Amino acid sequence: EVQLVESGGGLVQPGGSLRLSCAASGFTFSSYTMNWVRQAPGKGLEWVSHISRGSGTMYYADSVKGRFTIARDNAKNLLFLQMNSLRAEDTAVYYCARDDQYTFDQWGQGTLVTVSP
Amino acid sequence: QSALTQPASVSGSPGQSITISCTGTSSDVGSYNLVSWYQQHPGKAPELMIYEVSKRPSGVSNRFSGSKSGNTASLTISGLQAEDEADYYCCSYSHISSNWVFGGGTKLTVL
Numbered sequence: 001e002v003q004l005v006e007s008g009g010g011l012v013q014p015g016g017s018l019r020l021s022c023a024a025s026g027f028t029f030s031s032y033t034m035n036w037v038r039q040a041p042g043k044g045l046e047w048v049s050h051i052s053r054g055s056g057t058m059y060y061a062d063s064v065k066g067r068f069t070i071a072r073d074n075a076k077n078l079l080f081l082q083m084n085s086l087r088a089e090d091t092a093v094y095y096c097a098r099d100d101q102y103t104f105d106q107w108g109q110g111t112l113v114t115v116s117p
Numbered sequence: 118q119s120a121l122t123q124p125a126s127v128s129g130s131p132g133q134s135i136t137i138s139c140t141g142t143s144s145d146v147g148s149y150n151l152v153s154w155y156q157q158h159p160g161k162a163p164e165l166m167i168y169e170v171s172k173r174p175s176g177v178s179n180r181f182s183g184s185k186s187g188n189t190a191s192l193t194i195s196g197l198q199a200e201d202e203a204d205y206y207c208c209s210y211s212h213i214s215s216n217w218v219f220g221g222g223t224k225l226t227v228l
Contacts, residue, residue: 035217037163044120045155045163045206047217059215095162102151102210102217103168110162 002026002106004096009111016086016115022079022096022108030054030074033099036081038092039110046092049081050099064090086115121146121207121220128226134195137223139207140188145218147188151210154183154192157222158203166205167192194225202227 008020020036036048049070050059058070069082079096093112097104122140129135139146139154146152150170155163165174167183170190180195190209194201207220 044222045157045208045219047208047219050215050217061216062214101169102149103153103165104155104163104208105165105168105174107162107164 002098004098004106004108006094006096006108006111009094009113011114011116012086013117014087014115017082017084018086018113020081020083020094020096020111020113022081024077024079024096024098027098027106029072029077034070034072034079035097035099035104036070036079037095037097037104037107038090039095040089040092043092048094051079083113086113088115091115119218121209121218123205123207123220123223125221126224126226128228129197130228131197131199133197134193135197135225136194137192137205137207137225139190139192139209139220141190141209141211141218142188144213145209145211146185146190148212149210150185152183152185152190153208154181155206155208156203157206163206197227199227201225 003025005023035050051070067085071080093110095110096108098106152170154167157163170185171183182193205223
């Protein structure tokens with residue numbers, strides 16, 4: 001069974017940093033590209049970032065470019081999102097999502113990030 | 118990158134059919150057959166319902182179908198059931214900056 005389990009969310013002050021993790025199991029992690037997608041409270045889904053199988057290519061939404069960094073550890077089946085210079089508008093549930101041919105076919109349960117003084 | 122345009126809400130009675138539209142541009146929906154649809158129940162993670170415009174993942178009911186014409190994709194749910202009540206999001210890959218764009222979401226109410 002495919003499982004994606006996010007962790008690392010919490011309350012952080014504006015300007016602060018947080019590192020999210022996503023533990024993958026039930027599939028060959030290194031064979032899939034991966035993404036982060038977020039959802040602000042009461043709002044819709046927003047794609048955040050993408051990383052290729054071998055970490056050679058990363059893409060970011062304009063809203064997080066220069067502040068967030070996506071990474072992965074294929075040996076440990078882990079996906080990361082380093083979030084710096086956090087803003088109130090970054091408050092959201094962050095989901096990791098497996099990417100199969102440009103489709104998010106498996107999602108984690110999400111981890112909540114709250115940016116507030 | 119602008120979000121794809123979806124109606125905020127749709128409704129239908131059990132057994133009826135509804136269609137949710139998703140309008141983008143020639144840079145996303147119109148360019149590729151890479152439109153997907155996600156169902157999200159309150160407090161839950163999204164679930165893939167349709168991919169590559171009209172394909173259904175294993176386990177998804179054949180009451181769900183997708184199509185596309187030009188820059189507009191559509192999700193049709195036939196034989197509405199109470200458990201279909203949820204939020205639905207469309208998504209498309211966009212070649213501009215190699216990113217993905219979601220629709221704003223449509224709340225489906227089963228009357």
